[in-house]
Amino acid sequence: MKTYTLALIPGDGIGVDVTDATMDVLDVAAAKFGFALKPTTFPWSCEYYVETGKMMPDDGIEQLRPFDAIYLGAVGWPKTVPDSVSLHGLLLPIRKAFTQYANIRPHRLLPGVEGPLKAEGFDILCIRENTEGEYAGAGGRVHQGQDNEVATEVSIFTRKGVERILRFGFEQARARRKHLTSVTKSNAQKYSMVFWDEMTDKLAADYPDVTVSHMHIDAMAAKMVMAPQDLDVIVASNLFGDILTDLGAAIQGGLGFAASANICPDRSVPSMFEPVHGSAPDIAGQNIANPIAAIWSGAMMLEHLGEKIAAEAILAAIEAATARGIGTRPGASTTDEITAAVKAALEA
């Protein structure tokens, strides 16, 4: 029997709740479709930081490397550890160390879910650059605390980094409705974003079957609200992709429905799967977090591992549950109820 090794990092807050829910569902899928999952849980989190002074051990990345995939719940517990520390200590280094340069986030309305927009029939795939750009972590502060203090933040875009994410975007578009929209802000950021635009135009020649559009981030934010049905695949930098995918989560009914995959396409190292939502300290451990985004992310993991039929079955089970009104509205169903409904639909 095929066995996949999984590194589970439940992390903080509802990250723990939704990781449990996801593994419950994935185990059912494994039994049904004839493969095995061998999870190892890592306690890396803000609690771990409080105990050890680190978000993960120094050799954390090496510990993760042998696994077939990484599943992460959520990171962050700002009451004890500032987000800038916890995220730069765990989530962001994993994305970078394993060159998970393609962050994939699907945005569409599940059946039964009421979104905030009047528009309904959209199906957007957002491809976010995940390793450099505005999140490079470069910059500094001079004259701290004084009148002439200056803080800088340096966005760094490499040709390799830009080319690979754009090619990934073109390929995703090719596999869908063949329309790619590249999002920049080249009218105001004349180095990084002009470079990105040039690369987009250059690479377009290799994908003559894909129609490419350019759009500025501000116009795209408006577009996603005014006419999301016109969009197919979006490709954007780390920051712009981050913003657009939270907006995508909003129009699909909320962060409870937004799944994501952090992919290293050459498969030489593990990819990481996580819901877009954070650790939501205010509702942690109360059995009320919506696990759908997390379970959907788990399905993306199975698909990446080669279990496409199982992945599709999980998505169908999620849809069967939401079509019955389960998990469609905040507070209407508990985490356990939603998980049970998805499992039942999957077993049926």
Place this chain on the structure above:
Amino acid sequence: MKTYTLALIPGDGIGVDVTDATMDVLDVAAAKFGFALKPTTFPWSCEYYVETGKMMPDDGIEQLRPFDAIYLGAVGWPKTVPDSVSLHGLLLPIRKAFTQYANIRPHRLLPGVEGPLKAEGFDILCIRENTEGEYAGAGGRVHQGQDNEVATEVSIFTRKGVERILRFGFEQARARRKHLTSVTKSNAQKYSMVFWDEMTDKLAADYPDVTVSHMHIDAMAAKMVMAPQDLDVIVASNLFGDILTDLGAAIQGGLGFAASANICPDRSVPSMFEPVHGSAPDIAGQNIANPIAAIWSGAMMLEHLGEKIAAEAILAAIEAATARGIGTRPGASTTDEITAAVKAALEA
């Protein structure tokens, strides 16, 4: 009679159409409320660039300095001049040279306008930093065209720049519903945005009557779509404010309704007023652009000049027109019809 000197820069595309419309309405207001407007038109635009190689003359800023206010239609004609050139040659230098550090943008639904959201009763004032940050124009490209090419874009935040925009935000909140939300991305940008957060916390002590929240830009983008009615005043960096105000324009029914003021609060130099929309080359000169955003921006200019009653009367006239369905939907009314309806309501 009080006379105000105005520098008009209609600019490109529909910038010309909506500047004409606005001046028509402002003239009616002046006659009615007993003041005079003395406009001087500057032809600075992409056409001007094609003729002269510059978006404005070398002493352009000095030519504008003596005016009481600047009114700008829109800049950009990408078919002949790249946006990165036209905007860095005209719009952005004016904002910076006259320290128009506060970009004010109101977002609410005018009567009769159907927005894309199910939510309706929101009233948001966005305060955008307008002179530095992600638009500093610093950065560069190394190894251009080669495999190891790197492009950088440097965001620069000064203590003076951050403090003044935050104070402006606190004061606007104080004059409204006393709630300020400061938007950053301090979980990923650990220099600039952490600095901004610290400054917000420090200054909050001076405004004990204002409630302050912090929100990340991604969460705020989602919030504006999911629960805009919870928001009062938002303060954000140049880029984040840019994105949020296009989103604000979207939820208020489109860019045809989004007004803005670029304010130098100490009034030592002219402030600039402009609709948020761009030059829209595809519909330029066809008498179909919606002039409401532009006219509303003109009202903000009169208010800044001290003619608050005239400004309020123009806004009431706009609302009277939209309540009758004029200008509420793309294509339903011509530019001239909308302008005439606002003038008629103002004269009534």
